[in-house]
Amino acid sequence: MNGLALKPGQVDTSHGPILYLEDVSVSFDGFKALNKLSLYIDAGELRCLIGPNGAGKTTLMDVITGKTRPDTGSVFFGQTIDLLQMDEPAIAEAGICRKFQKPSVFEMLSVFENLELALATDKGVWATLFAKLNGAQRDRIEQVLETIGLVEHRSQPAGILSHGQKQWLEIGMLLMQEPKVMLVDEPIAGMTHQEVERTAQLLLSLQGERSIVVVEHDMEFVRSIAKHVTVLHEGSVLTEGTMDEVQNDPRVIQVYLGD
């Protein structure tokens, strides 16, 4: 621990990685969704996960966020926080936030209210009942509205947004949570070309402050944002490296194109 004292809730990234997954296995009715998977995500890095359908990408996110308990293996947040001992709200509070594959915004609430619910603050029942936005929190919501380009849509119900705008709103909700790790599942599905470009810029601008793990099928998009790519296949890591290395790896070509 090289003499560093941790405050409670602080994440120890003194060894580099912020997320450790070791020998994680998950099976559903005999089907091995994850098979002895080991993966390390560094603090502040932007990592892309690719792999054919059924490779275990979404299951991996479910394990990290507490939705699915692995049969074996260990999952640590920093050096000290054992995620397998925590439930979904506790993991979210610790600083790991997730955007779902299917955009899940609260359609009956306005764009502003969606962001307000995501705001990083005391999320206990009584605190929520008496919650009032202070100036700084209001500014923060305004700032995120600006970042995700939904300023004019602030008081509209989220349900009437376009698919791409919903994706942006959900990314905005992630930002409101001020996470240390963002897990982003298929962020550009349903987006126009310009929206895709803006998403790429946004994700690139966020790396460094926080770690971002992106799952995406669109190889062009992955190439445009990722320095480091991990390929999953049949529940374990097939290979890791830069996009060029990965794309020229014969095993990857075989997995994607078949024999």
Next chain:
Amino acid sequence: MLFKNDKAALSVLAVLAAISLIVPVCNLLFSPGSPLYFSAYTVSLLGKYITFALLGMSLDLVWGYCGILALGHGAFFALGGYVMGMYLMRQIGNRGVYGDPLLPDFMVFLDWKALPWYWHGFDQFWFAAIMIVLVPGALAFLFGWLAFRSRVTGVYLSIITQALTYALLLAFFRNEMGFGGNNGLTDFKEILGFNSQSDAVRACLLMASGVTLILAFLLSRWVVNSKLGRVVTAIRDQEMRVRFLGYRVEMFKLWIFVFAAMLAGIAGALYVPQVGIINPSEFSPLNSLEIVIWVAIGGRGTLYGAIVGAVLVNYAKTLLTGWAPEIWLFFLGATFILVTVLLPDGLLGFWQRRLQEQKQ
């Protein structure tokens, strides 16, 4: 702020205020024969409807806002009613048929010698008043704690809420429980020292019910307009997502469930002195289903929709059961199906949509 541009809510409030003020005053001031006179029958009928409206509104918090289809909500109403009944029984004193100064008649009849421990304290109104919210609240807390923490949802939760009220129905039928068995608690004489049958007390009970409903409506409205209200709505629509935002979904469900149970208990406590009896049939699962129908017909997720629904359905019930009692349940079932199919937002939802369309 609480009512910006909400004419429907304001009108319901105004009508409620008018009923709870004008009807009792006219009943007391004018004599029969005067065109401004409201009969004692009207007074007690309206009083009853208002307690049902409070009950319906409390279910709307749980079902309309949080998406929990509770089919046993009548249990909390009945418990509040029993608590009030216990207070009223203790007020009878030695004026019962057997003249025992301490024991209610049914206990003397069962040859009990002493008052059971859980009947102590109910001779004091303040104690009973606390228990009216505490007993239903405690049961809701226990039940909700177990159910929501185990993540029981949907139809399974509905079925166990129904089982809960059915179990209470069977339990309260038993004489050994000490709540009067299938006769329940009745033959009340006095409330707070006044004759509970008198016109003045009935008028006051209507007024008290109306004021309580208005206050409960304002409080509930404040709750659903708070951030907690928005979290609860979010849970209804995307429970999983709310968990990933860091909210403990089970605690929010528990809070709104207990709050609604307390309101239902207050409704039951106001109901019992106005009808003069509480018996186990109030726990009947059918009663709880009727509450759901009131809310569905009036319109979910608005609070005032439930109030209007409860009053309309019960008014129809009064008319129909007087005229052709055998068709009442068919009528209720048919109305429920029609509303569900044709007006999924209920009568008020339909009306509001029409108003909006006209504006455009």
